Amino acid sequence: MARRERLTVVAIQLGLAAVVLAVWVYQTRAGRVSPILLPQPERVLDEFPDLVRDPVFWGSLRTTALELAGAFAVAAVAGLLVGVVVGRWAPAARVATPLLAWAQTVPIILFYPICILLFGIGPMSKVAFGGFYGFFPIAANTVLALSTVPPRYLTAAAALGASRRQTVTRVLIPAARPLILSGVRLGAALCLIGVLAGELLGSTEGLGYQIASSSGSFRTPELYAYIFVALVLVAIFNLAITRADDRNAQV
Amino acid sequence: MAETTTAPALTATEVTMAYRTRRGHTVVALDRVSLDVRRGEFVSLIGPSGCGKSTLLYILGGLRRQTSGEVALDGQRITGPTPRKVGFVFQDYTLFPWRTIISNVEVGLEFRGVGRKERREHAAYNLDLVGLGAFANAYPGELSGGMQQRVAIARALSMDPEILLMDEPFGALDEQTRTVLGEELARILEKTGKTIVFVTHSLSEAVFLSDRVVVMSARPGRIKEILTVAEPRPRQPAFSTSQSFTDLRNGLFDLLHEEVRAATLAEMSGAGIGGDGGRRG
Ligand SMILES: Nc1ncnc2c1ncn2[C@@H]1O[C@H](COP(=O)(O)OP(=O)(O)OP(=O)(O)O)[C@@H](O)[C@H]1O
Numbered sequence A: 001m002a003r004r005e006r007l008t009v010v011a012i013q014l015g016l017a018a019v020v021l022a023v024w025v026y027q028t029r030a031g032r033v034s035p036i037l038l039p040q041p042e043r044v045l046d047e048f049p050d051l052v053r054d055p056v057f058w059g060s061l062r063t064t065a066l067e068l069a070g071a072f073a074v075a076a077v078a079g080l081l082v083g084v085v086v087g088r089w090a091p092a093a094r095v096a097t098p099l100l101a102w103a104q105t106v107p108i109i110l111f112y113p114i115c116i117l118l119f120g121i122g123p124m125s126k127v128a129f130g131g132f133y134g135f136f137p138i139a140a141n142t143v144l145a146l147s148t149v150p151p152r153y154l155t156a157a158a159a160l161g162a163s164r165r166q167t168v169t170r171v172l173i174p175a176a177r178p179l180i181l182s183g184v185r186l187g188a189a190l191c192l193i194g195v196l197a198g199e200l201l202g203s204t205e206g207l208g209y210q211i212a213s214s215s216g217s218f219r220t221p222e223l224y225a226y227i228f229v230a231l232v233l234v235a236i237f238n239l240a241i242t243r244a245d246d247r248n249a250q251v
Numbered sequence B: 001m002a003e004t005t006t007a008p009a010l011t012a013t014e015v016t017m018a019y020r021t022r023r024g025h026t027v028v029a030l031d032r033v034s035l036d037v038r039r040g041e042f043v044s045l046i047g048p049s050g051c052g053k054s055t056l057l058y059i060l061g062g063l064r065r066q067t068s069g070e071v072a073l074d075g076q077r078i079t080g081p082t083p084r085k086v087g088f089v090f091q092d093y094t095l096f097p098w099r100t101i102i103s104n105v106e107v108g109l110e111f112r113g114v115g116r117k118e119r120r121e122h123a124a125y126n127l128d129l130v131g132l133g134a135f136a137n138a139y140p141g142e143l144s145g146g147m148q149q150r151v152a153i154a155r156a157l158s159m160d161p162e163i164l165l166m167d168e169p170f171g172a173l174d175e176q177t178r179t180v181l182g183e184e185l186a187r188i189l190e191k192t193g194k195t196i197v198f199v200t201h202s203l204s205e206a207v208f209l210s211d212r213v214v215v216m217s218a219r220p221g222r223i224k225e226i227l228t229v230a231e232p233r234p235r236q237p238a239f240s241t242s243q244s245f246t247d248l249r250n251g252l253f254d255l256l257h258e259e260v261r262a263a264t265l266a267e268m269s270g271a272g273i274g275g276d277g278g279r280r281g
């Protein structure tokens, strides 16, 4: 029953994709849209054999993937660390909670030029910027998760003889876990945005750089091919995060 | 139980508790409450909602600090929880929702450092005792409120404490189940000789189970009267239909009725719906 429902959903999604593709083919065939703006689908497809033979393509993919991994590591480690300190220490919470909330309403992209000044135009500035971007939801959710653990769990733990350490590891962390993980998921998505936006705005390598440069020189089919590759990378990254998440939730 | 020794296990002396609310008001929940609970004794606390029964239990368990007065366990001042001696069943049972039922029952032994196999056996035994052996691998969210309360009882029993503080452990159960579990509890406790302080809203339950019933007044909570139930333990189901049972229950009803009426009218007039404000009395 649930299976049939899922099949229906997938069928509808495929149908929508087919419609988009049909419109794309129709519009480009009829010559209604300039190939500079929207190339024919088969032209985009033709790019891929060239790409996979091109060491520049593999280099770009590798650079972006590494930047992403670095950014996520920075965001997760710093976010969890700050989140735990702030969430467990009331004076820090009073100072930091409004700051964390405020930071989430600020377009952090504004700070990217500073990142470039500090870390140069290479991958380091993307790691720093992506990490900075992803840091806030992780820290904010960790603070929220730890400070909203129902006090009755802690009282019950005390009555059952939990030591301080046991209270943290066996009660506080499991109770806070779902909310922390949703922060991590959100942070991961923002790391992605940070890294790709960083590459688009100023870089010398990576998928974002290739996208910006093929767009700048009107190599439109290549542009579309690179965007497609970036989307695939995003999908793989998100899938990995969700997987890790589900596994954690089962424990 | 006939065998209650005279040495008090738990004593409260002039215990006062004043809560400070978030708006800065002070709520006096307990006003100079003094109570001795003897070893092996079963004492019930009964009184209107909000009169401080849970608060008293928390203080007796060392889980909350009284404003003034003293509590002692075997003559030693209580300053914090003593999980080896005192077990707790909370009014809202607070099982850990991320743990299975069996691992909720064994959690106290886990904290104590008991080996996995031993604590599992112990937990399984106590889970069977409350009739929920079949739910060992379920999660708390999959159980009804009454079942969760029984799990909380099994969790407290697993710690094998000398003293059990139970806050309305049968509160979420229907009358029938409640009676059966009450008899069951009486049987278990008889075997283990535990000392019990038991909060309840049920007059019959209080009379049926207790050696003494402590009636508390509406807030600020004071001890209004203490009734002694002389019937020897273990109590037989026949006791609950006897004349002495009915007399005790009626006496309790009268004592409590005044208090509940006072408390309810005070609350209603506080909320602006109080009518004739108790002039009819
Ligand atoms: N943490 C708290 N902060 C402020 N006031 C509190 C707190 N806990 C309890 N109170 C107040 O103290 C009074 C006694 O509460 P308590 O929970 O002990 O009552 P109770 O007799 O157990 O009631 P019930 O039968 O409804 O469980 C109540 O008026 C309550 O509002």
Ligand SMILES: [Mg+2]
Pocket: B053, B054, B055, B091, B167
């Ligand atoms: Mg209560």
